[in-house]
Structures are given as structure tokens and as C-alpha cells.
Amino acid sequence: MRYYTYFPGCSASEGGAKAYNWSAKAVSRVLDVDLAELEDWNCCGSTPSGSVDELGAYCMATRNLALAEKRGLEMVTPCSACYVIFNRTNTYLNGYPPFKAKVNEALAAGNLAYRGTVKVRHLLDILTTDIGYDAIKSRVKKPLAGLKVAPYYGCQVVRPRFGFDDPEYPQSLDKLVLSLGAEPTNFPLKARCCGGSLVLSEEDVALDLIHRLLQSASSNGAECLITVCPLCQTNLDIYQSRVNKKFKTSYRLPVLFFTQLMGIAFGLEEDAIGLRNCIVPIEEVLAKYV
Amino acid sequence: MQLKTRSETFIEEICDIPGGEGIKRCIQCGTCTASCPNADKMDHTPAELIAMARAGMRREVLSSNAMWYCLSCYLCTVRCPRGIKQTGLMHAFESLAMRDGVSYAGSFTPTMYRSFNHFACALGSMPEFGFMTWFYMLSNPLRAWKMIPIALELFRHGRLSIKARRLTPEGTKQLRAILEKAETLGGVT
Amino acid sequence: MAKPKLALYWAAACGGCDVAVLDTNEKILDIASLVDIVFWPIAVDFKYHHVKAMADKSIDLCLFNGAIRSTEQEEIATLLRAKSKVLVAFGACACHGGIPALANFTSRAEILQRVYIEAPSNSNEQKTLPQLQTKVAEGELELPELFDDVKTLAQVVPVEYYVPGCPPPVDLILKLVDLYATGKLPPAGATVASDKSLCDECDRIKEEKKVTKFYRPHEIIPDPKKCLLEQGIICCGPATRGGCGMRCIKANMPCRGCFGPPPGVVDQGAKMLSAIASIYQGNDTAGINRMLEEVVDPAGTFYRFGMADSMLKRKRLQKS
């Protein structure tokens, strides 16, 4: 058993990406990974808070890190945005002592202090590095032979460089797909942006980017996509119909969290991994292979 | 055109931000622009924005629309041959613009960010339904109307909860105390 | 002419040095006929007040064994210094601190705690620790105070000669007596032993030293003809003064360094450590870590006899 502090993030915990949380926990149990949720955590601040009030945003992130530090374990999050925020916070706190002092001054108002020792990792990193492809492969009950999966990394799991996978041409998700018995499709845009939160404020910008992703995935033969980030999943899944409308296309590519695909291969219950939460249904595609 | 509003201290202001000091090293190669998915939408390209900042054009930089189109995809940051953290700079420009009240009015992004931060600070958690409703109402109620089909779809698939996750009362109090204190410390620098 | 006056004293030591004097066997009678023993607590019944009553410099030769670690030992060392013409640091403890000086790796408080409270054989329910003053029916008794630091004799009073060894070998004792008797004593400050390291007199076959693994003496049976260090047994001979007659080496056991450093060496332990590090063949981190594990108790190995006399002196005391 491996033990981690678990930070689900807002979207996966009570937001639109609950299925991510469920499936993450379910496959972790299968792989002997203990994800103990950080108690009383708060929103990491994500990109928007940092763009409104930088210091406040860093303080929000650091409160979680300070809480996690007390437990002394590595912290794992399934959300790419949380991952980037925490790692950036750690980098700057540890690289700029006066800044750290300032953040700690604010934290002291809540009787907290942070030394800077919590290593924050993405769930994908934990599962592929610590647990490993062989262990994952050994748990597969329903190999997804023939299923063509476009591994979509998005941006913030590999950028900026926090040492996990290549920032331009990552491989971990591709290998994971292979170890589940499925076939990763060539997907040149696999680490390009889905539009992020600008889907709310600048929908056209985002739809354009989503369109390119769907086009690239489908033209390379993908039957579904998998993602490692709640926002990516939301954009690709929910806005697919709007892309179809705007660009007069007819994509019906299911978009799963990578943990959901693992759950399918592990033979877990559909409800345990929240398959019904997908807007574009996966059942048709799965029916061909499982 | 003559430059009248040169701010001699703008570059120092940026350098004091953690990760901001790299701006001095820029060689204007344009890699950031060439890597940016949204550069075409910006009134000034990312590289130009850096050049303007270095020229002390504080007002022009902060009232630009460029940073509000930043997707935080970090492509510019990993490709920059000088190790400049452009994405971080964009965030810094955004927060300075917010603080100065000069943020670009032609995009809903500032409003969206503010709404998000409002909920994140107040609740310590992000109630997606509340946040989006609030944002659409603030930006343009008509847009909210257009979102209804999506909201219904989400709801049908169990992905939209009216109820939001709450911190414990102690947790909420602690977060508030920290943020209030942070408020008094006057920004990151 | 009156016979020269000889005094012997036993400070912080095991008593082996006094026994070594007796080990001269029948020659002790020669010694006794040559000199008048005026003070030797284990053999002759003189009290401190007898010594105090002597005129200064009235003792011709004083063999002082043991290190100094209490007020009593310090007082007697000062006393004997005043009364003696020639004061000899006799044995490893007097010369370099010896085994007692390993106490410098701890403190008085830790020692008392361990000995009087924690030791499993204790029955000390009141947790009584030694007191400097004790009231008894006859009045108040005073006990000597134990120091934190164990010192060599020379760190307390000036010393003329050193006879090292744990204990000093008989032939060196006889050599000292002979030098004294024939008036051929070297200049003050000299050590009555070899001027080279033990390897000089060691007759084992020595080749280039390349060690890939260190053993403790009980772990292998070494070849009795070959250099022990080359066989991976930490033999302190290279950094130890010769003159002992290879007592340990002949028993197929490594030198532990009781003769102290050879002339010119400032810190015996550090020098030995440097030599060991130089001949070890591991170059990678894993190899070096393994070596560090193989050298069990480096402090006790390299500073077994020389702690008080070393540059380390002692472990840092916790400020109370």
C-alpha cells in the first residue's frame, strides 16, 4: 500500500467532474494506493484568483500546503490546474525567501505556517511512475484490445516543467493506454490547449481550439479521448455539440477521464466510475470492444 | 509617436514579483508569440507586451487586452530560450490591471476571473452553478439564457449540483483571517 | 649515597599499568634494590599526607599512570608534580587519555544517568546520584568531583617523559629504568618507544594497499603472514607509534593504537581515517556508503586511546 494526501479540487469533489473523483478513488483502491483526502481543504485559487489578487491566491494555495505539511506525505491531485498552482506556489515560496516570509505572515493570522516541504504530484504521475505500467497491466480484467484512444494531456499537467513527462510531447498517458490493452492514436495536438476557462468568457476562442483537437483526434482514427483534467473533459465533452453546430461537423467522441478508462479495463462497476456522467455516451463505443 | 507616459519604475515593479525578474533578459525573439494559440486575438503580441513593459509603458500594458486572452497553457514559458516566465507575467499584468482598475473592458474574462475569485475567497470552494450564474448575470443575462440548454444537459447527467461544498466553520474562519491579513500586506512585492 | 626515590600512582585507569610494573617479575627486586619506593598506593602503605610532607622535588622519579578525570586525581597530579624531579606519563591513559577518555564522547550527566539510573543491574529506587557532600554520623564527608572532560596528565601538569602502551611493555619499563639508572635519559619531552610507526617493526608481508571490503576481527580468520590492513581488517599500526613488540599483531589481532601517534602526527584518529579513506577502492556513492557501514564505530576505532589528546577533544556539551 502506498499512502498519499489527496487533494481532489473543487471540480472533481463537488463540481461537474465528480466522476473523476469516483473513478480515481476506485482505481486507486485496486492498485493499493491510499488516497486520504486532505481535511478541510479550500479552493487552490486556480488561474483566475492569481489574476485578480496574486498574494491572496498564493495564500489560498499555501493554506492547503500548510495543512498537508502536517501529515508529512506527498500530496496528489487529479486536477491539472491544482497541480500547476501548487507546484508554482512551492517553486516561488522556496525560491524567494522574502516572499515566503510574507505568505507566512498572512498564514500566521490563521495559526498556520508552511516550511515548503510538501511535494505535490499529479495523479497520472503517481499511477504511472510510483505504481507503474506493469502493475496496472496486471490488474486489467477486460483488455480493451482494438479500442483507439486519443490520449489528451492538455497543458498544465506537463507545463511549465515540473519534471514529470515531456512538456511538448508527453508519453505517460500513451503508455498507460497501451498497458490497458488499448491502442493510443497518433495525436499531434495531445498537449495543446482546450481553451481552459476562457470557454466561459470567450466562447468562440475556445470552440475554435476544441474544434482543432477533435479534428486532429478523429482524423487520426480515435474512437474516444481520455483526459487528465476536469476542465479539459468539460470543454471537450460538453461543448462538443456547440462545436458541431458552429463548424457544421458531427463529432461524437466520448471523452473519459483516464481513470474511467482504467476502471473499465479493471472491470469496475459502471456507477463506481461514473460513466453515466459523460455527455457524449461511451456505451456504443465500448459495446464493440468489451 | 512620442512616449509620454514612461514609468521608470514599472520594470522594477515587475522584477519584484516572484518569477518576474526574467523580463530583463528578453531578447525579443518572438518565440512566445509564435507559440501562443491566441496571439492573433491580442492587440499587442506577447513579445511586444514585454518590450512595452521594458520601455516603461505601464498604462498601455495594463490596459491591453493581451493578457486577458492568455489561456495559461504555458507553451511560451517552456519554449522561452531565456527562461522567462511569460505566463506568470501575464497573470501579474492581470492582477496589476485589476488593482489599478484599468482592466480591458472589451472582454468578459476580467469579470469571470473576479466572479471566480469572489466565490473562492468567500466560500473556500467553487460552487460551479452559483459561480456561473453569477458571472453570466454580471456579464450579460442574454448569455445566461443561451447557457440554459447546457445547464440542463449537465443537470441530466448529474453534473450540476445546486448545493456547494462548504468548509468547516473553523476552516472558513481561518481562511478568511488569512486572506484579510494578506489584504493588508499590499500585494506580492 | 641515598638510593633514588621512586613514586608510582594510579589515576583514572584500569590498574593494568601497576600490574605491568609487577610483570617485570624477578627484576622488580633489582628495581627495589636500586631505588626507594616512597609512594605506591597499591603496594606500599603511604598516605597522601606523607607525600604532602615531603620536600619539593624530593621524589626522583614518579611513574604516573591513568588519565585525569576527577578533582582528586587532579590534586594528586599537581602534588606529585611538585614533589617530583622527573614525572613520567606512564601508559596510554596518562599519555593520551586511553580508554577512559572515550567518556569524552558523552558528558558527566549522561554517565551518571546511565550508571546509577539506567543500567539494568542497578537497584536504585530512590534514583540517588553521587553527591559531593554527604552527612554521616561522624560528620560531613566529601567525595571527589567527576569532570565532564577526561584529560591526559600533560594537559594538567608538565611532564618529562612518556611511556605509552596499554599497558607499557616490560622491556620499555626496564629500558626507562636503565636509562634513568645510567643517567642517559633523553631530552625532556621524549617518548620512550620507537620513532617510527608500528609498520616499521611489523614483519608481515606488505603489498600495495587496495581494500574493497572491511571486516571486523571476528568476521574472518586473517592470514597470519600478510598485512592485516590489506586483508580488510582495520589495523591502526600505520598511524601508531611502534615499540610495543607487536603484541597484538603476533596474536593475529589488529593494532588498536595504544601507543598513540608517531612523531609528527597531530591527530592519530584523523590520520588513520585519512589512510583508510585513501586505500578504499569504492568510487561510487553506493560503495562509499557500504564502507561507512563496514567501519563500525569509527570514533571508538580511530580514537580508542587518543581521544583526550586529539583535536576533537570531546563531543560538544549541550548547553544547560
Place this chain on the structure above:
Amino acid sequence: MSFEPKIVGILCNWCSYAGADLAGTSRKKYAPNMRVVRVMCSGRVDPTFVLKAFQKGADGVLVCG
């Protein structure tokens, strides 16, 4: 007052001492707490030097080579 450690650096003439010179020629700034003693090779470093430095009040010893 903050802790100002005294550090003795024992550096090899051919590499790390040259490196320290290079830091100088490139005007890299660092704290003045380290005082350098040059040796012709870090192999010359005898453990007694380290002991000596600590004995004379050093808080740290950097051996580089």
C-alpha cells in the same frame, strides 16, 4: 543580528578554485562568509585541516575538488 556563519573553503587549484575565480570574472555575487584556502588538489585535504577549522571557530568547511 542574523547568524553569519564562518565557512572555510578548501578548494582545488585546478577545478573549484578556478571555478571560484570564474565566478569572480563573471561577477556572480555571493555572500562573503566563505574564506578560501587553496590547495593543489583536494586529495591534499587531511581530515586534521577540517578539525583545525572547526577548532578555530569555523561553522562549516567546504571541501571542493
Place this chain on the structure above:
Amino acid sequence: MEPKIGVYVCHCGANIASAVDVAQVTEYASNLPFVVAARDYKFMCSDPGQDLIKNDIKEKGLNRVVVASCSPRLHELTFRHVLENSGLNPYLFEMANIREQCAWVHEDKEKATEKAKALVNAAVRRVYLQEPLEKKEVKVNPCTLIVGAGIAGIQAALEIANAGQKVFLVEREPSIGGNMARLDKTFPTLDCSA
């Protein structure tokens, strides 16, 4: 013989003097044991700078010299020659590196000055213990090894060989030529590279 030490603190123009209080260091040096002369000068390595040392050796009978200036890797030999030309053994000399490892790397002038003093102190203590050493010379084998037969190696080999000396030209690849042999025309004259 009683050691008589001279200490010379160099300004190196403004290189040292702007970051270290040279006068203070000189004053400090003059009070160190066995120091009979302590001076500071703009450029110790210049001829007038060297003459300062020569004169003091002659007039004050110095028998040991410390120069606090740049790295010994730069000018140790220069100053050893000064001692030699003044009849002293060149090894009775020590340098304190107050430029590369002090003036150029520290920003706080006061602390840099303190450090410079410590370095001078160390050099003085050391030079006090130094002993004269004998110079040794060996013959030079006239053969030369050149490693790598690209354009640089070929050029060097030809020059030495044309001067009548034996050259061993070693190349890892089956043919000489190196990267140069891969090129066609070369800038800016566009002549061929063979």
C-alpha cells in the same frame, strides 16, 4: 633569520578599490606580526608596482612578500619573478586573492573589506612559514602529439612539421578532415573546403 614581511595591496584600478577599502586593509596589514612594510598601489603588476617591491627588498631587507590582488592563477609567476630578480627565493611569496574571490563577488563593501583583511592575514601567516625551494628544469622532447585531425589539427600539424619537427597526428575516424571535410563551400568567400 627574523622574517621581514612586505605586504602590497593592489587597487587593480577600480576593480578592487571600488569594492574593498584598500587603505583599511593596508593599515591592518601593517600591524600584523613581522610585517615591516605595507603599501597599496594602483596596479601592483605594473612596472612601478613591481619596483615598489624591489625597492623594499633592497632598502628594508624584506625576506618575504605578500601581494593582495588578483588570483594567484593569474599573477603568481609575475611576482615570483620579482622576488627572483631581487635575489630572493621565489617561493617566499604568497598572494591573497582579493579580486576574483572578494571584490568581484561581494556587494557589501564593509564585509568585503573584512574578508580581504582575513585573506591578507592568512597569507601573512602562511608566508611566515614558507621555505625557499629549489628550481628544477627538464629537457623537452621535440616530438608533438596532435589529437584530432580536423582543420585545427591539420593546420597545427603542418606548421610544426614544416618547421622540421616530428608530429604524431591522431584521428579517431578512418580519415582525417573532421567536420571541415563535410562542408562544400565556406563563407564568406565561398571557396571550397578541401
Place this chain on the structure above:
Amino acid sequence: MASVRSNKNIELMTYSEVSDVSGYVGNFKVQIKQKPRYVDISKCTGCGTCQEKCPIKADNEFDAGLGKRKAIYTPFPQAVPNVPVIDTTHCTFFLKSKCRACEKFCEAGAINYEQKEEIVEIEVGNIVVTTGFDSFEPSVIKQFGYGVYDNVVTGIQFERMSNASGPTDGKIVLKDGTAPKSVAILHCIGSRDENYHKYCSRVCCMYSLKFAHLLKEKIHGVTVYQLYIDMRCAGSGYEEFYERLQEEGVNFIRGKAGEITNLAESPEEQGKLMVIVEDTLIRRKLRLPVDMVVLSCALEPRADSERVARVFSLSRKADGFFLEKHPKLDPIATMTDGVFIAGCCQSPKDIPDTVAQASAAAARVLSMISKGSVEIESATAVVDEEHCAGCKVCIDLCSYKAITFDEEKKVSHINEALCKGCGTCVAACPSSAILGKHFTAEQIMSEIEGVLA
């Protein structure tokens, strides 16, 4: 190259590597490992029959993978010596003990499969290291698609194509054999980039200009883009060359490409490579559709430079190139007396500078030879025989093999001519019987006390 062959003072040792250097300035002993060619150099006439007859083909490294060569080959037609080698990783005889075609057809009987590696020892007074550079391998920069897109090539590949004796007989062609109609030349690939090499490689601006010129010369009507950050044309005749290229109609775009893609966004882009770049002078992001992209790659330290540095006791700079004694006052000498460096192993440089530095190195060597003698280290170590107990701890420690054991006196002895004064034995001697002159324990300890006072 030909003059090297004909110079009787030069003993050429190709296919050889220096494996060990001992000794000191004026008197080095060098071991050279001669790899087996399997061709007897004294018998081979260079007729080339063996290469014609050899049935096995392999990628030609000399052509940067563009062309093919045989398993027995000379890297290029003008090779010196003009004697082939057998590549045992491809030769059927070495892999399966079959074939022997080359042996059969060699009239001179020069093929010898039994050749073994030989170690030759030579003695020299001076050494010049001119080991050159490697070309940066751009496939690690994923966004440029080198190795993914066929028509993204490196500068060296372009050089081989444009070389009349190269794999395409001097024609610049795409993978499909046709001539490109538009080419983008990207500067600073792996240079001036914190992610790869921070330094400027110095020659790329100029060779990129040369490429543009060659393109214009060889392909009528070709469109050429130069994507540069700064044009660095400092050198005799260089700025003039830049001006000439401007007049030849090359498109200069000031900006570094962000990425290269083959994803077309419009019909005109179909089948092209799109170079995405900001023209920083007009502040526009451009998509340039081209047929070929040339990456002007950095010059980097050779992959084995760490090992070479160890063999010759050289130091390396932070960027990995060999460290000169002083960057301005002595860029030819190194910290090891008698070992000089010249050319790109010291830092990237162009041909005129390389030739100048090589000539300077030759002059330094010749001045050493004409002086005839050299002063050696006086600050050596000596054994105090009074105290040496003959424990032999020191014997094996000396990197310069200066310590021997005197079996008669039972003490160690140091050859002061070989001793470099490093002091390792001094520190290791457990009875302090070795004195390190000029770096005695007292002197060093006194200095330590001094810096702490």
C-alpha cells in the same frame, strides 16, 4: 589534407584514439589505441573494388544519415588515407562468418580479418588537443519535428546535399527527390537557448547566409526565408556577405520560430510545412508554408569530451568546452603545462579563427621546442626516511606514478620529476612521513587560522 599525407614529418595515425597520457610537460608518455581496420594499410592501393563488391549497405554517418555506404568503406571519396575500414557491426563475415567478398576480390591481398586492436606507446614533449565539436541533435526540440517531418533537415545534412561529392551529387532535394520551391532557414537551434545551450554558436548566422546563397544559386526562383534573432556578422567580409544576400532577395524575418506543423488550415497549406513565427519587426504572427526547413544547429562539445578531458587532465567550462588558461591572455594554453587547445574544442568558432588559433598553438609548441628545456614544479612531495615505516599506503595513490618503494631501505621514494605536488600522498600518509613542500600541514593550518582570525 593531401599535404598532410605527403609530409614526412607527420606520422598519421587514423582510426586511433589516445587512451592514456602520463608524464609531464616536455616528457609525456602517450598510449594510443589503434582500432583494427581489417585492411592492411601498407598493402591497400585504394582501388575501391572491395567497396564495389561488398553486398551490405548501411547509413553513412559522414552524410548525417542521408546517404548509404557499404560495410567496407571509406567515409568519402577524398579520404586520407584512402584505405577503407570494415564496419564489424554490419559486415556479414563478422556477424555470421560468411561472405568474404572483399577478401576474394582484393588483388593486393590487403584484407585481414584477423587484425587486432593495438596499443602503441609514443613519447612527446607537447600535446595539442583539437578534437572539434559535435552538431546539436535537434530531435529533442519536439516542436520542430526533426525526425518526424521528412523535409526538416539539419545544417550538416544540407551541407552534405550541397556537396558535389555528397549523397545527392550536390543537388538540394526534398525526400521525394524534387527541388524545394520554398525553404526556411531557422537560426539559433539549440544555441542561445537556456533549455539547450546558452551560448551563441557564432557560425550559424554566416553559414545560414551561405545556405541561402547556395539555394539561390542552385534552384531557380526558390523562396528563402531566414528566421533570425540577431544577425551576427562580425568578421572580415562578413557584413558584406550579408548585404549581398539581402540583394539576392532572401526574405529576412526577425523572429525565432515557435513550431513547425504540417496541419494545414487552408488549401494553400496542404502538403507544406508551416513555420510559425512572429515577425517581431511588424508584430505579426506568421504562418510560412514552405517545402523544406533547415535547422541551423548549435555547435556543442563532443559527446566524449568529459572522457577526453580526463585523459589529458583538462578542465571544462560550464558549457562543456575545454577551459583555456585565460580567456583573453592565454586562450591556447590549458591548466596542464604542455597541453594546448585549438579550434572548436575550446569554443565554437569559424574557420579563420580556428586556423589562427591552431597556428598560435603550433607557435607555442615550437617555442617550447626551441627553448629546449622547461621548468617543472618545485613544490613537490618528499619522503622523510627517518619516519617512513614502509606501510605502503601511499604507493598506489599517486596519479602520476611518482612513488616507488625502496625494498632495501624499506621506505617509499618519490620521483620529484614526476611529482605534480598534488599532495594526495601527504594527506594519506598515516605517520606524516611525507612532506608536501610549499603546502605543509603547518602552512595550510596556519592559513586556515588566518582566514578565521
